[in-house]
Amino acid sequence: xxxxxxxxxxxxxxxxxxxxxxxxxxxxxxxxxxxxxxxxxxxxxxxxxxxxxxxxxxxxxxxxxxxxxxxxxxxxxxxxxxxxxxxxxxxxxxxxxxxxxxxxxxxxxxxxxxxxxxxxxxxxxxxxxxxxxxxxxxxxxxxxxxxxxxxxxxxxxxxxxxxx
Numbered sequence: 001x002x003x004x005x006x007x008x009x010x011x012x013x014x015x016x017x018x019x020x021x022x023x024x025x026x027x028x029x030x031x032x033x034x035x036x037x038x039x040x041x042x043x044x045x046x047x048x049x050x051x052x053x054x055x056x057x058x059x060x061x062x063x064x065x066x067x068x069x070x071x072x073x074x075x076x077x078x079x080x081x082x083x084x085x086x087x088x089x090x091x092x093x094x095x096x097x098x099x100x101x102x103x104x105x106x107x108x109x110x111x112x113x114x115x116x117x118x119x120x121x122x123x124x125x126x127x128x129x130x131x132x133x134x135x136x137x138x139x140x141x142x143x144x145x146x147x148x149x150x151x152x153x154x155x156x157x158x159x160x161x162x163x164x
Contacts, residue, residue: 009037009045009069010115011062014108015131016054034132035061036108037069038115045069046112046139048132072142073150077119080148085141090133091126094141108135116142 015034020027031054038044047064051057073080078096085092092109097120103113105123108131113121125134152159 008039009043009066010040011065012036012038012111012115013058013061014111014135016057019050031057033057033061034108034135035065036112036115036135037062037065038112038117040115040117042072042074042117043069044072044112044116044139044142046135070139070143072116073145073147074117075147077117078121079118079142079145081145083141083144085137085139085144087136087140088130088133089128090130090137092134092137092141093124093126094138095122096120097122107131109138112138112142 013035017032019032020029030050030052033049036046045065045068047061047068049057049060049064051060079094082095099120101120103110103121105113107129109123112135148159148162152162
C-alpha cells in the first residue's frame with residue numbers, strides 16, 4: 001500500500017554488503033543494505049535491511065529508514081551550533097559553516113547531510129570510519145541539535161538571555 005508521504009523522500013544506499021554464514025551444509029550467502037532517506041528540509045531516516053537477494057534487502061532497508069525518520073533543527077542551510085556524535089568507536093564532530101563553504105564531510109556523513117538539506121557544514125571523523133558507525137553517529141548528532149528558540153523555551157527564558 002503506497003501513501004503520499006513515501007514520495008516526498010529521496011533515497012540513498014550507503015552500503016551494500018555480501019555476508020556469509022557457515023553451516024554444516026556449507027556457506028549461506030545473504031546481503032545487508034544500509035539506506036538513508038531524507039526530504040531535503042530537515043528530515044532524515046536510517047535503515048538496515050537483510051535478505052537473501054539484493055533487491056529484497058534494499059526494499060527492507062528503505063522501509064526501515066522511512067519508519068525511523070526524525071526531524072532535525074537547521075538554521076540557514078547549516079546547523080545551529082557545534083555538536084559531537086558518537087556511535088561505537090566512531091566520534092563525529094560537526095560545526096556550522098558560512099554560506100558558500102559547502103559540505104565538507106566524508107564517508108556516509110556527506111550523503112546523510114545532503115539528504116537532510118544541509119548545504120554548508122564542517123565535519124571531522126575520529127576513530128573508526130566504518131560506514132555504518134559513521135552514519136549512526138551522524139544521525140545521533142543531528143538528533144541532539146536545538147535552535148536558540150527551542151533552548152529558551154525548554155529553560156523558560158527569552159532568546160536574548162540565552163545568547164548573552
